[in-house]
Amino acid sequence: MRILITGGAGFIGSHLCDRLLADGHEVMAIDNLITGSTRNIEHLAGHERFRFIKHDVTEYIYVEGPLDAVLHLASLPSPVDYLNEPIKTLKVGALGTHKALGLARAKGARFLLASTSEVYGDPAVHPQSESYWGHVNPVGPRGVYDESKRFAEALTMAYHRTHGLQTRIVRIFNTYGPRMRLDDGRVVPNFVKQALLGEPLTVFDDGLRTRSFCYYSDLVEGICRLLRSDEVEPVNLGNPHEMTILDFARLIIRLSGSRSEIRFVTPNDQRTADDPNRRCPDITKAQRVLGWQPEVPVELGLRHTIAWFRDRLG
Ligand code: NAD
Ligand code: UDP
Numbered sequence: 209m210r211i212l213i214t215g216g217a218g219f220i221g222s223h224l225c226d227r228l229l230a231d232g233h234e235v236m237a238i239d240n241l242i243t244g245s246t247r248n249i250e251h252l253a254g255h256e257r258f259r260f261i262k263h264d265v266t267e268y269i270y271v272e273g274p275l276d277a278v279l280h281l282a283s284l285p286s287p288v289d290y291l292n293e294p295i296k297t298l299k300v301g302a303l304g305t306h307k308a309l310g311l312a313r314a315k316g317a318r319f320l321l322a323s324t325s326e327v328y329g330d331p332a333v334h335p336q337s338e339s340y341w342g343h344v345n346p347v348g349p350r351g352v353y354d355e356s357k358r359f360a361e362a363l364t365m366a367y368h369r370t371h372g373l374q375t376r377i378v379r380i381f382n383t384y385g386p387r388m389r390l391d392d393g394r395v396v397p398n399f400v401k402q403a404l405l406g407e408p409l410t411v412f413d414d415g416l417r418t419r420s421f422c423y424y425s426d427l428v429e430g431i432c433r434l435l436r437s438d439e440v441e442p443v444n445l446g447n448p449h450e451m452t453i454l455d456f457a458r459l460i461i462r463l464s465g466s467r468s469e470i471r472f473v474t475p476n477d478q479r480t481a482d483d484p485n486r487r488c489p490d491i492t493k494a495q496r497v498l499g500w501q502p503e504v505p506v507e508l509g510l511r512h513t514i515a516w517f518r519d520r521l522g
Contacts, residue, residue: 215281217244240264265304275315280308281322288393294352301356320376330484337490349478381446381489385424386516403464408471415454422447423509426502433498446489447502
């Protein structure tokens with residue numbers, strides 16, 4: 209297949225490039241590098257089936273030749289990034305998704321949207337299954353990301369229903385691994401960097417909020433299965449191993465052999481406004497439709513991630 213990946217120089221996008229190239233496909237990555245980096249794809253320079261195009265996908269996307277699939281990952285998914293760039297976040301979710309869908313339609317390509325567990329907001333149902341419609345504050349600070357993805361899902365379904373476009377929607381739950389930006393502000397880079405530098409781990413508020421962390425390779429496998437499947441409705445992909453952020457901090461300290469302490473802090477910006485209290489995917493549908501479930505235990509995934517960050521920090 210000839211596949212285009214928006215956000216292809218980002219954390220997940222670059223791993224998808226690697227996987228799809230390894231599977232024998234031709235891959236084009238489009239990225240404006242706002243949060244991504246060419247460092248994530250530098251090893252692919254000169255690869256005969258890979259091409260990188262620097263471009264903002266909120267503008268018209270021109271691609272020569274046929275395309276079999278468009279995977280739309282461009283977004284600003286870290287709370288620090290989307291709180292700093294709320295309008296760009298809304299634009300990439302709305303205008304960027306529109307351009308990517310238009311391209312897929314023009315080429316007769318299959319379209320896959322990278323959506324998020326944030327569409328469930330601060331969920332009133334636990335664990336979250338795809339049938340839950342969510343609990344989102346549209347005018348809160350997180351609303352810019354959540355609503356951009358909800359709009360993107362609605363637009364994707366509208367293209368499917370109106371134009372018969374072959375569409376797929378993956379709702380990604382917290383995913384981590386090598387190539388996350390050291391300063392992207394999400395909890396994994398923050399805690400791992402702090403642990404390796406011997407700094408206190410900044411646990412927000414009481415640390416009792418929960419998340420469920422999925423290793424990138426499991427997610428990439430799930431996305432590839434979804435792309436090949438016939439499932440048009442959204443599918444959750446994530447690791448149902450739920451833990452409190454406090455326990456997660458303790459685990460990272462232990463696995464990295466760090467002597468860091470835990471420091472409870474209340475951020476004085478808007479980072480914890482509407483911060484979901486609990487999050488855990490119900491992956492029954494992914495198991496049934498894709499025969500997928502995560503294989504990498506969190507301890508193993510974290511060991512690989514810590515080793516990668518250690519290397520990066522020198
Ligand atoms: P990332 O920031 O590493 O990747 C996003 C990429 O999109 C970056 O390379 C960025 O430069 C690019 N981008 C942003 N706006 C753009 C624009 N206007 N034009 C072109 N490129 C643009 O983050 P990630 O974690 O790899 O996320 C990838 C996708 O997965 C995103 O759509 C995100 O919403 C989704 N997702 C990720 C997680 C997670 O835990 N990592 C969870 C839920 C959803
Ligand atoms: N968090 C924290 N300390 C940090 C960064 C994040 O306690 O230094 C918390 C944050 O409040 C949230 C959870 O960790 O409850 C996950 O945050 P992240 O930014 O990784 O992603 P989210 O799941 O909120 O999108």
